[in-house]
Amino acid sequence: MVQFFKGIITNTETDGRYHSNWLNMMYSRLLVARQLLREDGVIFISIDDNEVHHLRKLCDDVFGEDNFIGIFTVNSSPSGIDYGHIAKTNDYAMFYAKNINCTETFYLEEAEKKFSFYDDIGGYNIAPLYNGNVAFNPQTRPNLYYPFYLNPESKIENSFYEIDVEYRENWVEVYPVISKKDGIQRVWRWGKPKAKENKNLEILGYKNTSGEYRIVQKNRLTSKLIRSILIDNEYSSRRGTGEIQELFGKKIFSYPKPTHLIKDFVRSACKGNDLFLDFFAGSGVSGDAVYQLNQENDENIKFILVQLPEQTDEKSEAYKAGYKKISDITIERNKRVVNKIITAKKVEQPDLFTEENKEENLQGLGFKVFKLAKSNFPRVDFAPDPTKTDEENVELLKKYIADKEAQLVNAFNREELLTEILLKKGFNLNYTTELQTQFTKNEILLAKDSEKECLICLDVTIANETVEYFKTHKTQKFICLERALDTTKKYNLKHYLGDLVDVF
Ligand SMILES: C[S@@+](CC[C@H](N)C(=O)[O-])C[C@H]1O[C@@H](n2cnc3c(N)ncnc32)[C@H](O)[C@@H]1O
Incomplete structure (x- = not known):
C-alpha cells in the first residue's frame, strides 16, 4: 500500500506562526497516514523547499x-522559475517505509527499451567500460588503470573486436579516455582479473563513429531502480498541465503533477491488487x-482519492467552467480518463463493450464517489x-x-445506509450488489467484495415468507434492520x- 500526499495548505507566510501551523497540520495527518499503512507499505x-527540512x-x-x-529531486520546472537570485527548477518527494524490514520495491520496466545489438542470449546495448566517478583516477585507483589490447583484424558479432588484457603483438593498445569535459584521466570499472575472465564476452572492443577504439560493456538491463533524481521533462508540472489541457480543453488546475511521476512511484511500490x-x-x-x-500491465491496483470540497477561486478557469469545488475536478478528470480509455479500446476492438461482455471488460475502469457524511445511525x-x-x-x-428509531426509519437514504452498514461489517469500498429475485416480498x-458476501435487506418490515426462506437456506449471512x-x-x-x- 502506498500513500502519496502533497503538503500544501492555505497558510499565509505573513502569519507569524506560518511554519508551526504547517507542522501541526502535517503532524496529525502523518500520524493517521502511518496508522493506515500496511506493514509493508x-x-x-x-514537497517544495519551503518545508522540506521540516518534513x-x-x-x-x-x-x-x-x-x-x-x-527524490524532481525536475518540476525545467525552464526555471525566477525566485530572485535563483531560478528554481526542482521540488522534492520524500520516500519513507512503514517498516523497512518488510518493504519490497520493484524495478521499473523500461517498456520503450530498444536494443541496438543481439547475440545468442538476446538484445543488448553498449556502455563504455570507463568509470564515470571523477574521484577515480590512475593515482587513486591504480588497479583500475591498465591497457587492453584489441585485435583490429578480428570481427565479433559483426560490430566488435577481440580484446585481451595481456600484451599481444600488433594489437592496438587501448587505455580509458581522458574526459573532454573535465580533462580527468578515467580508469576502468573492472579490475584486470575480472577483465581477463570476461564471462560471455561481456566486454568487447568497439570502433566509434570517429574511428577511435574503445572498450565497451554489454548492457542487457530492461529495468532499473527508480532514480533519486527524476530529470526527464516528463516529470515537469508543465507536462501535468498539458495533460489537464488535453482532457478538459483548458487549464483548470494549477501545477498538477504529471501522471509520469505518479506512475513511477506506483510502479516502484505497488503490484497486483495493492492499494x-x-x-x-x-x-x-x-x-x-x-x-x-x-x-499497460494488466494489473488491478486500486486507489482511493481523498479531496476536501475546497471551493475554487471565483476568478479561476475552473470556476468559470462550472467546477465550483476542487473535488468536482477530481471526479470529472477520473470520468474523462475512463471514457478516454474505453473509447481508445473500442477503436481497436469494437466488440469489447457489448451488453454481454461489458461488465468483464470494464473491470478496473470504474470508480465510486463517497461523501463523508453524518452517520445514518443516530x-x-x-x-x-x-x-x-x-x-x-x-x-x-x-x-x-x-x-x-423513527429518524433512522424515515430519514435514511438507502444507498448511504447500505454503504455504512457494509463498511461497518468490514466490506471493501468496491463491493457490488445484485438484487435477489427469489425473494418476492x-x-x-x-x-x-473480493473476500466476503452477505444478503442484506433495508426494508422496514421483513415479511414472514422471507423469514421462512431461511428455514431451508441456512448458510448465507443475512443483515437487516432491527x-x-x-x-x-x-x-x-x-x-x-x-x-x-x-441486525442494525
Ligand atoms: C496541490 S494540490 C494536490 C495536487 C495533486 N497532487 C495534483 O497533482 O493534482 C493539494 C491538495 O491538498 C488539498 N489540501 C490543502 N490543504 C489541506 C488540508 N489541510 N487537509 C486536507 N487537504 C488539503 C487541497 O484541496 C488540494 O487539492
Missing part, C-alpha cells in the same frame, strides 16, 4: 529514521496514473434529568429511543441462522 510526500524531521519522528528510504491512497487528490492525477498502469446522547423521578426518566428514555441484495423484525421473527431468524444473522 510506503509513503511518498511531494524530514517530522517523518523521522513519525516513521522513524531507519524507515527513511530517500528523497494506492492519495490524501490530497487535487486534479485526480493519481487515479489517472493507476488506470494507465493497470491497462447518536445516543440521552442523559437522565436529575430533577425528574426514575419513572419519568424511563418514559423520557422510551420517547427518546422511539424518536431516534422484500428487496434483498447480495453484497459482495426495527424490521418483531420478537417472533427475530427469534425465528436467530433460530434458523444463528450467528449468521446480524
Whole structure:
C-alpha cells in the first residue's frame, strides 16, 4: 500500500506562526497516514523547499529514521522559475517505509527499451567500460588503470573486436579516455582479473563513429531502480498541465503533477491488487496514473482519492467552467480518463463493450464517489434529568429511543445506509450488489467484495415468507434492520441462522 500526499495548505507566510501551523497540520495527518499503512507499505510526500527540512524531521519522528528510504529531486520546472537570485527548477518527494524490514520495491520496466545489438542470449546495448566517478583516477585507483589490447583484424558479432588484457603483438593498445569535459584521466570499472575472465564476452572492443577504439560493456538491463533524481521533462508540472489541457480543453488546475511521476512511484511500490491512497487528490492525477498502469500491465491496483470540497477561486478557469469545488475536478478528470480509455479500446476492438461482455471488460475502469457524511445511525446522547423521578426518566428514555428509531426509519437514504452498514461489517469500498429475485416480498441484495458476501435487506418490515426462506437456506449471512423484525421473527431468524444473522 502506498500513500502519496502533497503538503500544501492555505497558510499565509505573513502569519507569524506560518511554519508551526504547517507542522501541526502535517503532524496529525502523518500520524493517521502511518496508522493506515500496511506493514509493508510506503509513503511518498511531494514537497517544495519551503518545508522540506521540516518534513524530514517530522517523518523521522513519525516513521522513524531507519524507515527513511530517500528523497527524490524532481525536475518540476525545467525552464526555471525566477525566485530572485535563483531560478528554481526542482521540488522534492520524500520516500519513507512503514517498516523497512518488510518493504519490497520493484524495478521499473523500461517498456520503450530498444536494443541496438543481439547475440545468442538476446538484445543488448553498449556502455563504455570507463568509470564515470571523477574521484577515480590512475593515482587513486591504480588497479583500475591498465591497457587492453584489441585485435583490429578480428570481427565479433559483426560490430566488435577481440580484446585481451595481456600484451599481444600488433594489437592496438587501448587505455580509458581522458574526459573532454573535465580533462580527468578515467580508469576502468573492472579490475584486470575480472577483465581477463570476461564471462560471455561481456566486454568487447568497439570502433566509434570517429574511428577511435574503445572498450565497451554489454548492457542487457530492461529495468532499473527508480532514480533519486527524476530529470526527464516528463516529470515537469508543465507536462501535468498539458495533460489537464488535453482532457478538459483548458487549464483548470494549477501545477498538477504529471501522471509520469505518479506512475513511477506506483510502479516502484505497488503490484497486483495493492492499494494506492492519495490524501490530497487535487486534479485526480493519481487515479489517472493507476488506470494507465493497470491497462499497460494488466494489473488491478486500486486507489482511493481523498479531496476536501475546497471551493475554487471565483476568478479561476475552473470556476468559470462550472467546477465550483476542487473535488468536482477530481471526479470529472477520473470520468474523462475512463471514457478516454474505453473509447481508445473500442477503436481497436469494437466488440469489447457489448451488453454481454461489458461488465468483464470494464473491470478496473470504474470508480465510486463517497461523501463523508453524518452517520445514518443516530447518536445516543440521552442523559437522565436529575430533577425528574426514575419513572419519568424511563418514559423520557422510551420517547427518546422511539424518536431516534423513527429518524433512522424515515430519514435514511438507502444507498448511504447500505454503504455504512457494509463498511461497518468490514466490506471493501468496491463491493457490488445484485438484487435477489427469489425473494418476492422484500428487496434483498447480495453484497459482495473480493473476500466476503452477505444478503442484506433495508426494508422496514421483513415479511414472514422471507423469514421462512431461511428455514431451508441456512448458510448465507443475512443483515437487516432491527426495527424490521418483531420478537417472533427475530427469534425465528436467530433460530434458523444463528450467528449468521446480524441486525442494525
Ligand atoms: C496541490 S494540490 C494536490 C495536487 C495533486 N497532487 C495534483 O497533482 O493534482 C493539494 C491538495 O491538498 C488539498 N489540501 C490543502 N490543504 C489541506 C488540508 N489541510 N487537509 C486536507 N487537504 C488539503 C487541497 O484541496 C488540494 O487539492
